[in-house]
Amino acid sequence: MEPSPPPAGDSFAAYRRRRLSLIERMSRGGGGIALIPTAPEQPRNRDTHFPYRADSYFQYLTGFTEPEAVLVLVAGRGDAAPQSILFCREKNLEREIWDGFRHGPDGARALFGFDAAHAIGELDAKLVELLADQPALWFSIGHDAGWDGRIAVALNKVRAESRSGKRAPAAIRDVRAELDAMRLVKDGAELAIMRRAAEISTGAHVRAMRFVRPGRFEYEVEAELLHEFRRRGCEYPAYTSIVAGGANACVLHYVGNDQVLKDGDLLLIDAGGELDGYASDITRCFPVNGRFSGPQTDVYDLVLDAQTAAIAAVRPGATFVDPHEAALKVLAQGMIDLKLLPGSLDAVIESESYKRFFMHRTSHWLGKDVHDAGEYKEGEHWAPLAPGMVLTIEPGCYIRPADDVPEAFWNIGVRIEDDAVVTASGCEIITAAAPKKIADIEALMRDARGTA
Ligand code: GLY
Ligand code: MN
Ligand code: MN
Secondary structure, rough: OOOOOOOHHHHHHHHHHHHHHHHHHHHHOOOEEEEOOOOOOOEEEEEEEOOOOOHHHHHHHOOOOOOOOEEEEOOOEEEEEOOOOEOOOOOOOHHHHHHHOOOOHHHHHHHHHEEEEEHHHHHHHHHHHHOOOOEEEOOOOOOHHHHHHHHHHHHHHHHHHHHHOOOOOOEEEEEEHHHHHHHOOOOHHHHHHHHHHHHHHHHHHHHHHOOOOOEEEEEHHHHHHHHHHHHHOEEOOOOOOOEEEEHHHHHOOOEEEEEEEEOOOOOEEOOOEEOOEEEEEEEEEEEEEOOOOOOHHHHHHHHHHHHHHHHHHOOOOOOHHHHHHHHHHHHHHHHHOOOOOOOOHHHHHHHHHHHHHHOOOOOOOOOOOOOOOOOOOOOEEEOOOOOOOOOOOEEEEEEEEOOOOOOHHHHEEEEEEEEEEEOOOEEOOEEEEOOOOOOHHHHHHHHHHHOO
């Protein structure tokens, strides 16, 4: 059987560049050896597993998606060149008949461009040799107790050979600090995949808008989303799709998706596909019967105005918090105007009384993980935005019934979420193809129903 082709839209050169970039960062930090394992398979019941997904850091550096694999990077010293070594499962015809193709060390080395590759079963013994006399071990300390223990055993084996002159690394450094900084700014290969993930996911939202009718169930809509993701090549949904009709939209992480859609209610869908290990994250809200009511329009347009203000605040030189603050000002003023909250704009923001209706933040980094790697603050300062960073813009307003809240707004929950790539002059909204103006949504739904 032929090896599977490289992931669409990506190239092994990009992975080699990332490995060299990490090695450079390690060298600037004094050198040493890095160990980056992929994720374990997770049992679902007895002898079946959840669909396998490789660890994001490992995938970022290798493009290799088989389980039971470890990447070892050795920073160069003196005349010794840096090395990139893969440990992976051996070829095994019997297992390949049952479970599918394995590259094996030789195939993986040749195809993925590692300097060396070995069977995973050799890792513990080889690790003792590799760790000896290295100044530091770069590793995700505390991420996995099993790996922490395995590393401790390997380090103790090196220490046990001290009388023959071998030294264990004097420092253990958290490799995630370097990798998180790298992953925060996406390279061209990553952005190409993210644009495609966004394109597929906006298509899924349009499909859902066309499908929805009163009397259909939330899970039927979820099935439409999943069909579109998978039909167009996404491996999985990037997270469990939220398909929340009516009051369910006021439950931020609603994933039951088992209720009937009612005439007169809004439907909130927060769903995105994952393509070649990259997430899309989109929320749209629209009326089950195709027409926004007056109160629904009030809340929806408020959230859309807040989102527009937040998007305008995304540009290099601004910080991560600027879009949130822009959205917050619009939302807080709107909550006062709609008589959801008493007081002045300053008082509402100062007292945080808006949190009753807008209790999450406006953005998070997006990439391989839906809530992606990368720091949000540098010391006391919010992270500055720079070209290549990707963040969501997702203000919302969720109104639960209460005596002091106008009844017309009860159980309306709205969030509008797009994915923004920071560019040299502002941002590119890669999810703009999913309609969000009321007139555009209503026109699309009318068209799907064949009504005038
Ligand atoms: N879908 C998860 C989020 O919006 O953060
Ligand atoms: Mn999000
Ligand atoms: Mn979302």
